[in-house]
Amino acid sequence: MTKALDVHGISRRGFVQMASGLTFVLGVGGVTAVRASALNDAPLEVSHWLSIRPDGVISIVFPATEMGQGSYSTLPQILAEELDANWDDVEIEQLNADDRRFGNPLFGGVLYTAGSTAVQAFFEPMRRAGAQARDVLLQVAARELGVAKEELRTEPSVVIAPDGSRMSYGELVALGADGVTVPDAERVNLKDKSEFRIIGKDLPRRDVFAKSTGMAEYAIDVDLPNMAYATVLRAPVEGERPVSINDAAARAVPGVLDVVSLPDGVAIVAESLWSALGARSELEVEWSEDAPARQFNSEDTLRQYAQAADDPDAEHAVWAEKGDARAAIAAADRTYGQMYLSDYAYHAQIEPMAAVASVDADGQGAEVWAGTQTQSWTTRTVMDVLGIPEENVRLNMMTMGGSFGRRTAFAQDYVRDALLSSKAVGRPVKVIWTREDDVKHGTFRPAAAQKLEAGLTADGKLDGWHHKVATPTVIGFFNPVRWASVRPNDVISMRGAESKFYGITDFRADHIITPRQARLAPYRGIGAAYTSFAAEAFMDELAEQAGRDPLDFRLDLVEDNPRGRHILEKVAEMSGWRNRGDRALGLSFAGYSSSMAAGVAEIEVDADSGDIAVKHFWAAVDAGLIVSPDNTMNQIEGGIVFGISMALREKIDIENGEVLQNNYWDYEIARANQIPQIEIYVADVDAPPVGIGEVGTPMVSAAIANAFHATTGRRLRHMPFTPDRVLGVMAS
Amino acid sequence: MTKFVLNGQPVEYANSPDEMLLLVIRDTADLKGTKYGCGAAMCGACTVHVDGQAMFSCQMSLGDVEGAEVTTIEGLSDDGSHPVQKAWVAEQVPQCGYCQSGQIMRAAALLSENPDPSREEIVDYMSANLCRCGTYNRIFKAVERAAKEV
Numbered sequence: 001m002t003k004a005l006d007v008h009g010i011s012r013r014g015f016v017q018m019a020s021g022l023t024f025v026l027g028v029g030g031v032t033a034v035r036a037s038a039l040n041d042a043p044l045e046v047s048h049w050l051s052i053r054p055d056g057v058i059s060i061v062f063p064a065t066e067m068g069q070g071s072y073s074t075l076p077q078i079l080a081e082e083l084d085a086n087w088d089d090v091e092i093e094q095l096n097a098d099d100r101r102f103g104n105p106l107f108g109g110v111l112y113t114a115g116s117t118a119v120q121a122f123f124e125p126m127r128r129a130g131a132q133a134r135d136v137l138l139q140v141a142a143r144e145l146g147v148a149k150e151e152l153r154t155e156p157s158v159v160i161a162p163d164g165s166r167m168s169y170g171e172l173v174a175l176g177a178d179g180v181t182v183p184d185a186e187r188v189n190l191k192d193k194s195e196f197r198i199i200g201k202d203l204p205r206r207d208v209f210a211k212s213t214g215m216a217e218y219a220i221d222v223d224l225p226n227m228a229y230a231t232v233l234r235a236p237v238e239g240e241r242p243v244s245i246n247d248a249a250a251r252a253v254p255g256v257l258d259v260v261s262l263p264d265g266v267a268i269v270a271e272s273l274w275s276a277l278g279a280r281s282e283l284e285v286e287w288s289e290d291a292p293a294r295q296f297n298s299e300d301t302l303r304q305y306a307q308a309a310d311d312p313d314a315e316h317a318v319w320a321e322k323g324d325a326r327a328a329i330a331a332a333d334r335t336y337g338q339m340y341l342s343d344y345a346y347h348a349q350i351e352p353m354a355a356v357a358s359v360d361a362d363g364q365g366a367e368v369w370a371g372t373q374t375q376s377w378t379t380r381t382v383m384d385v386l387g388i389p390e391e392n393v394r395l396n397m398m399t400m401g402g403s404f405g406r407r408t409a410f411a412q413d414y415v416r417d418a419l420l421s422s423k424a425v426g427r428p429v430k431v432i433w434t435r436e437d438d439v440k441h442g443t444f445r446p447a448a449a450q451k452l453e454a455g456l457t458a459d460g461k462l463d464g465w466h467h468k469v470a471t472p473t474v475i476g477f478f479n480p481v482r483w484a485s486v487r488p489n490d491v492i493s494m495r496g497a498e499s500k501f502y503g504i505t506d507f508r509a510d511h512i513i514t515p516r517q518a519r520l521a522p523y524r525g526i527g528a529a530y531t532s533f534a535a536e537a538f539m540d541e542l543a544e545q546a547g548r549d550p551l552d553f554r555l556d557l558v559e560d561n562p563r564g565r566h567i568l569e570k571v572a573e574m575s576g577w578r579n580r581g582d583r584a585l586g587l588s589f590a591g592y593s594s595s596m597a598a599g600v601a602e603i604e605v606d607a608d609s610g611d612i613a614v615k616h617f618w619a620a621v622d623a624g625l626i627v628s629p630d631n632t633m634n635q636i637e638g639g640i641v642f643g644i645s646m647a648l649r650e651k652i653d654i655e656n657g658e659v660l661q662n663n664y665w666d667y668e669i670a671r672a673n674q675i676p677q678i679e680i681y682v683a684d685v686d687a688p689p690v691g692i693g694e695v696g697t698p699m700v701s702a703a704i705a706n707a708f709h710a711t712t713g714r715r716l717r718h719m720p721f722t723p724d725r726v727l728g729v730m731a732s
Numbered sequence: 733m734t735k736f737v738l739n740g741q742p743v744e745y746a747n748s749p750d751e752m753l754l755l756v757i758r759d760t761a762d763l764k765g766t767k768y769g770c771g772a773a774m775c776g777a778c779t780v781h782v783d784g785q786a787m788f789s790c791q792m793s794l795g796d797v798e799g800a801e802v803t804t805i806e807g808l809s810d811d812g813s814h815p816v817q818k819a820w821v822a823e824q825v826p827q828c829g830y831c832q833s834g835q836i837m838r839a840a841a842l843l844s845e846n847p848d849p850s851r852e853e854i855v856d857y858m859s860a861n862l863c864r865c866g867t868y869n870r871i872f873k874a875v876e877r878a879a880k881e882v
Contacts, residue, residue, distance in 0.1 A: 067828055068826075068827035068828030068829070068865045069827070070827070204821070204824060205824060205826075207826070207829065208820070208821055208824055208825070208826050208829075209812055209821055210829070211826035211828075211829025211832050212812060212817045212820040212821050212825070212826060212829075212832060212836065213765070213805065213806075213809075213811075213812040213817060214763075214764070214765015214766070214804070214805035214806050214833045215765065216829050217764065218767075218830060220767070220768065221758075221764035223759075223762065223764070229759075272747075272751075272755065272759060273755055273759060274747070274748070274751045274752060274755050348864055349828070349830075349864055350767070350769045350775055350777055350828075350830045350831050350862060350863075350864050351767070351769070351828075351830045352768070352769075399828075399829070400828060400830075401767070401828050401829070401830025401831075402828040402830060402864045402865060403828075404864070432768070434771060435769065435770040435771060435772065435775075630824055631824070634824065634827060634867065634870065635827070637866060637867075637869060637870075638827055638865045638866035638867060639866070640866070641866025641868065642864075642866055645866075663770050663771075663772045663774060664770050664772065664774035664775055664862065665772060665774050669862060669864060670866070670868075671859045671862060672855050672858040672859040672861070672863075672868045672871070672872075673855050673856060673859040675855075675866075675868040675869060677869075678869060
């Protein structure tokens with residue numbers, strides 16, 4: 001169903017010769033030109049958004065990458081809707097190059113699938129491209145039938161004349177586009193919501209059948225003729241390098257082809273992964289011992305960050321500000337402050353890092369198969385590692401076995417491993433990281449210490465809010481080029497701290513940019529995964545200080561946000577909040593970017609073991625227009641499960657620069673028997689779509705902490721809420 | 733040579749009998765539907781049936797299956813028509829999909845030994861397999877749906 005798309009010269013010419021049909025060239029404002037080859041072999045200039053062939057097949061480009069979020073199906077559906085295409089006629093073309101014409105407008109045109117932005121970013125351009133193409137088909141039909149375009153209408157993939165006669169899109173394409181003009185993108189007619197046949201309906205995802213039959217192909221599955229396998233023994237600490245390698249025993253293992261020294265490790269290349277793994281255990285490597293990262297100890301890190309958060313004179317960058325928070329707090333009737341901590345967390349995607357590379361014999365080009373969140377930076381990695389120009393990079397973007405931010409880096413070391421190994425042995429090489437490699441050399445959600453201070457009026461209302469987040473810059477590590485242009489504003493580190501769904505008159509959020517003491521990456525929910533924990537746990541404490549119900553206290557703050565008020569009231573109704581009696585319920589109101597979510601957790605605490613069990617979770621979400629309702633429910637539910645997992649267990653420890661955890665047995669993620677009943681309400685609103693991939697996660701941890709307070713009277717202020725911490729808090 | 737039956741066909745492989753069964757299935761038999769996730773019996777992405785039982789193929793060696801019947805996701809049905817697979821599609825379970833071959837194999841093993849499991853039995857049995865996308869509640873529903881059709 002998927003056809004590779006390559007924009008480089010040779011392939012483009014091939015495509016031109018092969019193609020027959022109408023193609024649409026999309027400029028900044030939409031389709032700007034249309035070319036037809038009709039039934040003859042007239043040359044045509046191919047655009048990459050869509051093409052319609054005379055056999056009726058409609059090809060639509062998928063400009064993002066698929067990691068489970070479903071936009072592989074959703075984005076082409078947006079275009080198909082306005083084209084009024086029969087979805088069964090659509091084939092999806094994965095974009096396999098750093099072609100900035102398809103760049104994500106929310107990331108300055110970089111091909112980057114992150115931040116729940118794909119639908120939000122591509123909704124307008126893909127709708128308009130579909131509408132323009134439909135208009136062109138109507139013009140062809142009008143010309144052929146000798147009627148005015150306005151007298152025609154469409155049903156899926158067919159134009160219908162006033163007399164009821166029907167012409168399929170394929171038939172129209174075969175007639176050619178002589179005399180046709182392309183309507184202006186900004187003025188083309190778009191469907192009214194009531195006319196939608198695809199958007200808002202439950203079309204099955206395109207990838208579900210393949211993923212239910214073992215047929216979906218991930219990077220780790222790619223198999224090429226003459227392919228070898230590689231595994232890498234990595235330096236135990238960031239920044240160290242091999243200083244001496246005794247590989248005699250490793251080379252003696254049957255099947256071993258080569259031992260390749262990498263800047264930060266040693267790769268074994270062998271005829272099978274089994275041989276490579278066996279040989280790796282025979283390697284003796286002496287590592288350098290002078291890297292600054294040897295000083296990294298996560299307990300010390302968190303202590304330092306907490307001191308910085310508590311230091312009124314700490315250097316900071318203002319992340320969000322309204323009014324004068326410090327003056328309001330100083331003048332308030334009462335003030336209250338608390339510190340919240342959170343540890344490093346690991347993505348734990350089930351497909352570990354893997355990539356296949358086939359470097360050309362002359363070293364001047366390469367084909368690469370990888371699953372990443374960015375065509376742009378994967379291309380860049382190949383160029384940088386081999387020192388070759390972009391046009392010599394042949395990329396295949398594979399569906400990912402989960403990512404959650406793991407595969408976003410500017411420089412992708414697993415792709416590098418595959419390239420250098422392939423170059424060394426002159427064969428295609430597949431590199432697979434073991435789970436232990438993936439954990440020990442993971443890139444983590446940063447540790448953070450957050451100090452919140454607020455004022456309260458005598459009648460128990462919020463009067464000034466100051467949120468300080470002491471955490472490093474994530475962008476500065478995983479993408480220094482981007483950091484150079486956005487510094488000091490780090491959305492990855494700070495998202496959520498803006499608390500923008502509340503109307504807080506005097507508000508300020510500061511980023512105290514602390515020294516980095518681990519490898520870092522975006523992680524599902526990015527900053528909101530911890531800033532919303534602190535903000536919403538603190539909100540609950542403030543309500544208690546004010547002697548108010550946590551729901552009422554929040555409702556005061558959403559007077560100017562009726563949509564937010566609606567979901568707060570809705571989740572209260574769903575959970576029976578007003579009549580909760582002694583049930584252990586906790587409320588939270590967070591979300592992600594412009595998507596809002598209100599959640600209520602019901603928990604049970606085992607006072608002997610310190611285990612928290614989430615029994616029930618209710619969520620009300622407003623994410624604007626919903627393109628794929630069923631997938632939306634799946635994503636929100638998955639986001640909630642992710643939130644439960646990270647709130648209860650997920651923690652990476654670092655000692656002397658080494659990650660202590662190894663595998664899922666000491667980095668536990670939520671299992672089937674830890675999953676609550678989950679009920680989700682999604683608001684039906686007339687507003688643009690704003691993303692559903694991460695909205696479920698940020699609210700969860702505070703809802704659990706607040707429910708814990710409801711049942712124990714104690715506060716959990718350090719995430720994750722591991723049994724030892726729970727017991728400690730209960731004994732205090 | 734190790735001889736066994738793989739997806740109904742007799743096979744024999746010259747790989748070392750010590751080699752991890754998962755790697756033999758993936759790289760020698762070229763059946764890529766069975767996945768590597770942890771190599772430590774923690775995630776279940778490598779779940780296959782050995783003589784009808786759900787097993788972690790990362791915890792078995794080739795020699796362990798001498799004479800046995802091994803079934804992978806590719807052998808569950810030719811065309812996705814196994815009731816568990818149909819239920820997975822009907823409930824639109826997968827997100828990234830990487831764990832789902834293992835989930836489906838475990839669910840199929842459950843239903844073959846217990847055709848009418850309670851929700852509690854489903855949850856308990858399926859807790860051997862991890863899904864990082866968090867599709868667990870859909871997995872439960874799909875197993876219940878499949879149970880009605882088995």
